[in-house]
Amino acid sequence: MSDLLTTEEYKSIAANLDLPTQAFIDGSFRPAMSGKTFDSTNPATGEVIAKVAACGQADVDFAVEKARDAFEDGRWSRLHPGERKEAMIRLAKLIRRNARELAVMESLDSGKTIYDCETVDVPETIHCLTWHAELIDKIYDQVAPASDNHIALVVREPVGVVGLVLPWNFPLLMLAWKIGPALASGCSIIVKPAAETSLTALRVAELAMEAGIPAGVFNVVPGSGRDVGEPIGRHMDIDMVSFTGSTATGRRFLTYASESNLKEVTLEMGGKNPAIVLDDAEDLDRVAAHVVNGAFWNMGENCSASSRLIVQKGIKDKLLDRMLAHAREWPMGDPLDPVNRVGALVSQAHFDKVASYLSKGPKVLLGGKAEAGFVEPTILDIADRDAAQVREEIFGPVLSVLTVDGFDEAIALANDTEYGLAASIYTANVKKAIRGARAIRAGTVTVNSFGEGDISTPFGGFKQSGFGGRDNGIHAHDQYTQIKTIWVDLTDDHDEVVS
Ligand SMILES: NC(=O)C1=CN([C@@H]2O[C@H](COP(=O)(O)OP(=O)(O)OC[C@H]3O[C@@H](n4cnc5c(N)ncnc54)[C@H](O)[C@@H]3O)[C@@H](O)[C@H]2O)C=CC1
Ligand code: BAL
Numbered sequence: 001m002s003d004l005l006t007t008e009e010y011k012s013i014a015a016n017l018d019l020p021t022q023a024f025i026d027g028s029f030r031p032a033m034s035g036k037t038f039d040s041t042n043p044a045t046g047e048v049i050a051k052v053a054a055c056g057q058a059d060v061d062f063a064v065e066k067a068r069d070a071f072e073d074g075r076w077s078r079l080h081p082g083e084r085k086e087a088m089i090r091l092a093k094l095i096r097r098n099a100r101e102l103a104v105m106e107s108l109d110s111g112k113t114i115y116d117c118e119t120v121d122v123p124e125t126i127h128c129l130t131w132h133a134e135l136i137d138k139i140y141d142q143v144a145p146a147s148d149n150h151i152a153l154v155v156r157e158p159v160g161v162v163g164l165v166l167p168w169n170f171p172l173l174m175l176a177w178k179i180g181p182a183l184a185s186g187c188s189i190i191v192k193p194a195a196e197t198s199l200t201a202l203r204v205a206e207l208a209m210e211a212g213i214p215a216g217v218f219n220v221v222p223g224s225g226r227d228v229g230e231p232i233g234r235h236m237d238i239d240m241v242s243f244t245g246s247t248a249t250g251r252r253f254l255t256y257a258s259e260s261n262l263k264e265v266t267l268e269m270g271g272k273n274p275a276i277v278l279d280d281a282e283d284l285d286r287v288a289a290h291v292v293n294g295a296f297w298n299m300g301e302n303c304s305a306s307s308r309l310i311v312q313k314g315i316k317d318k319l320l321d322r323m324l325a326h327a328r329e330w331p332m333g334d335p336l337d338p339v340n341r342v343g344a345l346v347s348q349a350h351f352d353k354v355a356s357y358l359s360k361g362p363k364v365l366l367g368g369k370a371e372a373g374f375v376e377p378t379i380l381d382i383a384d385r386d387a388a389q390v391r392e393e394i395f396g397p398v399l400s401v402l403t404v405d406g407f408d409e410a411i412a413l414a415n416d417t418e419y420g421l422a423a424s425i426y427t428a429n430v431k432k433a434i435r436g437a438r439a440i441r442a443g444t445v446t447v448n449s450f451g452e453g454d455i456s457t458p459f460g461g462f463k464q465s466g467f468g469g470r471d472n473g474i475h476a477h478d479q480y481t482q483i484k485t486i487w488v489d490l491t492d493d494h495d496e497v498v499s
Pocket of ligand 1: 225268302
């Protein structure tokens, strides 16, 4: 991607964007069957930027019918994996060619900074699709141990028609995390973007057609959770749902599946992720930068955000001094100004939710203001371990600081949550680092850094943060494939029947 532009240049691109507003089903854009639309708003300005098709049960049924036809006739599901690879790589290249347009669209629709959209969301989306495409023609099936008289093949087959229900915090990237392995595996997909952020998924579906992914394979049905998400969850002809979002909604998908066709369900949900800093942590300046990044990146609208700092008391003051210095490097403001690192929260409803945590009592060490869609990076010093800010996923730029005496207390506090998505531990003592990483019940634990690994490493949660499979890595393909055993009798003597 080329260098960043000026704010004026981004605004000029924004003013001339052709925003997709209709559902994308069976290879073309179409309005909702009801004719209804809903407003898509730029959360940084409150301006309505598009009226998007408000789909419902009939649109979901139609999309599933077309996706099923495509799956059964094999136009994608039975292509040689190398041909699927080529089409997906063409899609990744088209996204690269349209990167700037997609970055601006993403920023306008979600409030994310153009800096992040240009440097993280769009390039990582391209990387993710390319990675899964490149993988798919290099995976071998297996032959199980069997007698000389038999051969037992263990083969993977695409699971079928899958529903991909997306959140609003990384609209493009979460789309890529799901469609990458789903398309590579040969599934037909029904994407349901979050109602707050439908635009880039619709544009990518259009690019997928241009890339040669056949009609019916890649469908996007925008609308609300109730009108589109629930019909997907309850559909009798959808084989699997992969969901990212809140734990409350994830739970509903288990109900939908149990009350319909027992479709497989994978859930990637919330987090209340601890960053533990022990007294012996080295290079405190670097530690402070990581903790601040973990808490405030993407406005804290990140399931793996470090939202609880658990710090040993001997190092607390020094660490906080450095963290306050680093937090000043996070300018907040117009998402289309490339100097800003903190944009607007995704919606008025979400802003109101996050703001409500700021007025609830604890000592404010930094920030604490919320105004017109923007929430300042905020650090709270909290003694009450049952405070709402400590227990609940805020999903905003709000970090709660908890003080502990030592290692064991830190680990116990880290685990004192219903969530188990991610954690970090900062220490120079390698034994404590490894013992801590093993003892923390979370899907990803980073040592002396904040992060999620990368495309090659599986991502998902323990406890109420995750259910079913993992996103990312080869492991993501497990979500979208079924294992079949093909047992072949090689004997000539058919008189002898052995069970
Ligand atoms: N793990 C993560 O990455 C995310 C976590 N969250 C958490 O969830 C909180 C609420 O955000 P929401 O947008 O309300 O998340 P959500 O979990 O309600 O929405 C995620 C997706 O599920 C759909 N959905 C919502 N209700 C549904 C229903 N009854 N049936 C079927 N589908 C439904 C939505 O339309 C969206 O596509 C956030 O404050 C944050 O704490 C939100 C987004 C992403
Ligand atoms: N951090 C990427 C996954 C998510 O926030 O949902």
